[in-house]
Amino acid sequence: xxxxxxxxxxxxxxxxxxxxxxxxxxxxxxxxxxxxxxxxxxxxxxxxxxxxxxxxxxxxxxxxxxxxxxxxxxxxxxxxxxxxxxxxxxxxxxxxxxxxxxxxxxxxxxxxxxxxxxxxxxxxxxxxxxxxxxxxxxxxxxxxxxxxxxxxxxxxxxxxxxxxxxxxxxxxxxxxxxxxxxxxxxxxxxxxxxxxxxxxxxxxxxxxxxxxxxxxxxxxxxxxxxxxxxxxxxxxxxxxxxxxxxxxxxxxxxxxxxxxxxxxxxxxxxxxxxxxxxxxxxxxxxxxxxxxxxxxxxxxxxxxxxxxxxxxxxxxxxxxxxxxxxxxxxxxxxxxxxxxxxxxxxxxxxxxxxxxxxxxxxxxxxxxxxxxxxxxxxxxxxxxxxxxxxxxxxxxxxxxxxxxxxxxxxxxxxxxxxxxxxxxxxxxxxxxxxxxxxxxxxxxxxxxxxxxxxxxxxxxxx
Amino acid sequence: xxxxxxxxxxxxxxxxxxxxxxxxxxxxxxxxxxxxxxxxxxxxxxxxxxxxxxxxxxxxxxxxxxxxxxxxxxxxxxxxxxxxxxxxxxxxxxxxxxxxxxxxxxxxxxxxxxxxxxxxxxxxxxxxxxxxxxxxxxxxxxxxxxxxxxxxxxxxxxxxxxxxxxxxxxxxxxxxxxxxxxxxxxxxxxxxxxxxxxxxxxxxxxxxxxxxxxxxxxxxxxxxxxxxxxxxxxxxxxxxxxxxxxxxxx
Numbered sequence: 001x002x003x004x005x006x007x008x009x010x011x012x013x014x015x016x017x018x019x020x021x022x023x024x025x026x027x028x029x030x031x032x033x034x035x036x037x038x039x040x041x042x043x044x045x046x047x048x049x050x051x052x053x054x055x056x057x058x059x060x061x062x063x064x065x066x067x068x069x070x071x072x073x074x075x076x077x078x079x080x081x082x083x084x085x086x087x088x089x090x091x092x093x094x095x096x097x098x099x100x101x102x103x104x105x106x107x108x109x110x111x112x113x114x115x116x117x118x119x120x121x122x123x124x125x126x127x128x129x130x131x132x133x134x135x136x137x138x139x140x141x142x143x144x145x146x147x148x149x150x151x152x153x154x155x156x157x158x159x160x161x162x163x164x165x166x167x168x169x170x171x172x173x174x175x176x177x178x179x180x181x182x183x184x185x186x187x188x189x190x191x192x193x194x195x196x197x198x199x200x201x202x203x204x205x206x207x208x209x210x211x212x213x214x215x216x217x218x219x220x221x222x223x224x225x226x227x228x229x230x231x232x233x234x235x236x237x238x239x240x241x242x243x244x245x246x247x248x249x250x251x252x253x254x255x256x257x258x259x260x261x262x263x264x265x266x267x268x269x270x271x272x273x274x275x276x277x278x279x280x281x282x283x284x285x286x287x288x289x290x291x292x293x294x295x296x297x298x299x300x301x302x303x304x305x306x307x308x309x310x311x312x313x314x315x316x317x318x319x320x321x322x323x324x325x326x327x328x329x330x331x332x333x334x335x336x337x338x339x340x341x342x343x344x345x346x347x348x349x350x351x352x353x354x355x356x357x358x359x360x361x362x363x364x365x366x367x368x369x370x371x372x373x374x375x376x377x378x379x380x381x382x383x384x385x386x387x388x389x390x391x392x393x394x395x396x397x398x399x400x401x402x403x404x405x406x407x408x409x410x411x412x413x414x415x416x417x418x419x420x421x422x423x424x425x426x427x428x429x430x431x432x433x434x435x436x437x438x439x440x441x442x443x444x445x446x447x448x449x450x451x452x453x454x455x456x457x458x459x460x461x462x
Numbered sequence: 463x464x465x466x467x468x469x470x471x472x473x474x475x476x477x478x479x480x481x482x483x484x485x486x487x488x489x490x491x492x493x494x495x496x497x498x499x500x501x502x503x504x505x506x507x508x509x510x511x512x513x514x515x516x517x518x519x520x521x522x523x524x525x526x527x528x529x530x531x532x533x534x535x536x537x538x539x540x541x542x543x544x545x546x547x548x549x550x551x552x553x554x555x556x557x558x559x560x561x562x563x564x565x566x567x568x569x570x571x572x573x574x575x576x577x578x579x580x581x582x583x584x585x586x587x588x589x590x591x592x593x594x595x596x597x598x599x600x601x602x603x604x605x606x607x608x609x610x611x612x613x614x615x616x617x618x619x620x621x622x623x624x625x626x627x628x629x630x631x632x633x634x635x636x637x638x639x640x641x642x643x644x645x646x647x648x649x650x651x652x653x654x655x656x657x658x659x660x661x662x663x664x665x666x667x668x669x670x671x672x673x674x675x676x677x678x679x680x681x682x683x684x685x686x687x688x689x690x691x692x693x694x695x696x697x698x699x700x701x702x703x704x705x706x707x708x709x710x711x712x
Binding site: 407408410411413423426430 | 510537546554571
């Protein structure tokens with residue numbers, strides 16, 4: 001059995017593609033900027049567009065989509081980014097002011113889905129790390145043909161198909177075998193447009209045998225309201241490779257965001273991905289990992305903090321295909337205002353994947369009576385008999401005992417509530433292994449919930 | 463500094479405090495003893511401002527103010543400290559941050575400058591040693607994964623740092639072995655001061671061998687049924703609480 005083939009949900013009841021999809025079909029038919037695409041790429045794109053034309057956007061009647069409506073995406077007529085003129089200096093200054101953009105590590109910037117060399121800082125990359133714009137790699141790098149669009153495939157659903165068909169550019173990130181690249185690479189996906197714009201950024205990450213790579217993907221809005229980001233990141237870990245991946249979704253509160261992060265782990269590979277969802281009006285974040293070799297280890301961490309009318313949907317899928325695999329999922333949500341959170345996690349243990357050890361945990365904090373959380377029943381599909389699979393989900397409010405305790409130590413009731421909220425998030429933040437990133441996020445969230453900027457000391461060493 | 467008159471309090475329909483009278487002056491150590499369910503912990507919690515109890519009659523004045531009108535955080539900032547019987551675990555907040563926030567809240571109230579992390583650490587080092595605790599405890603989340611003894615020590619450590627005017631210790635000795643009890647008692651004794659009042663709520667006379675009180679009160683069924691000097695504790699130890707029930711009914 002192929003380890004990449006996963007049974008698909010029923011196809012019935014999807015939104016008819018015809019009306020909603022016409023713009024995308026027209027866009028696909030229009031001539032593209034830049035050099036001609038190689039035949040293999042044209043074929044993969046066409047196949048993807050056919051998929052999208054046939055199936056359209058996922059509908060709420062489809063399994064795994066019940067609690068999330070894509071209507072805001074389906075009903076908006078987005079424009080598309082044309083070939084990039086050099087970006088305006090004012091926008092660059094804005095980018096530089098983002099606390100998370102200034103982590104001081106090498107960075108690659110994509111603007112509206114296209115590589116922006118003027119904004120990127122890729123000089124002096126450490127030995128063993130290669131970053132190539134996809135528009136170039138598609139034509140020149142054979143690994144792109146071998147691996148591109150093989151993990152985040154059009155088979156899954158229309159949004160990934162659309163990305164595959166319409167991605168104009170993106171990044172190929174290669175870590176050479178045994179390269180030690182613990183100093184992180186920062187990838188910034190920035191959006192800036194005067195009209196609602198659709199962008200389809202894409203990244204392919206190849207970690208060679210025994211390589212160690214740290215990667216941060218940051219999504220931001222520099223200008224323009226209500227843009228649609230349809231992103232896909234594929235991460236392949238060769239034997240014994242180690243990847244520490246972070247996704248920070250920090251777009252404007254009117255942005256519509258879909259992202260797929262698909263990983264495949266060979267024998268003894270170790271993979272950790274942490275998603276922090278902060279921005280966006282509607283977000284669907286899919287994180288999938290296939291443990292395709294014995295002894296692979298996968299950790300999926302998530303923190304989603306929604307307020308106002310934000311909607312954040314987390315979907316995870318762990319596919320254990322070989323024995324002695326271990327997976328951990330820790331997701332925490334903080335929901336305020338009228339926001340809604342969704343969590344659904346699927347765990348597949350294939351025949352022969354004995355001694356699999358899978359733990360899934362989802363905890364949520366509701367800060368207001370109008371906020372809601374929908375946790376789907378965990379979907380466990382276990383076809384091996386010697387496995388440990390546990391899952392748990394909680395939804396709760398702040399602990400009144402802890403609130404009283406803090407107040408008896410002199411903290412105002414409101415400050416005590418904010419501190420406890422921050423503390424709830426901090427359980428995920430403390431697991432971030434890049435100190436500058438952890439600090440930046442702690443500061444951001446501490447300020448959000450406490451109204452001060454003095455937060456970093458909460459768990460920092462003295 | 464603390465005057466309690468005819469204090470009644472209930473939790474839901476259940477009346478727990480049924481007319482408490484108690485006066486505590488600066489420099490005094492009072493012990494409140496009594497069997498389970500007599501209302502000892504309720505009294506401690508009501509003094510700290512726990513909102514799950516409704517005060518239905520009587521009054522409590524603290525430093526001349528109406529204590530019952532003050533919010534829990536105001537009581538704290540005015541120097542009232544409650545050491546919890548069951549200290550609460552707060553994952554994700556370091557002891558260091560927690561305690562510094564508490565100390566700075568009190569300092570702000572007193573018009574003093576807030577302490578930064580370095581000043582704070584310098585101030586608390588001696589006190590960590592006094593309680594026989596590791597400095598690494600400051601980096602750990604508040605009470606998370608602490609043993610019972612560590613939690614109680616952490617309460618007394620907080621008290622030592624905050625230097626309250628009135629400390630209410632709710633069964634701080636419960637669940638401690640004799641060595642831990644000595645350490646905790648030493649911590650409390652170090653804070654005895656002519657300006658400071660201490661109210662010890664305890665189930666066991668044993669504690670009073672190490673922290674010798676000026677007055678002992680026996681609480682039964684929501685009322686103080688006997689008051690006396692430290693020798694009253696010994697009498698209780700000898701006779702047990704059983705005779706109280708008869709005495710109270712008679």
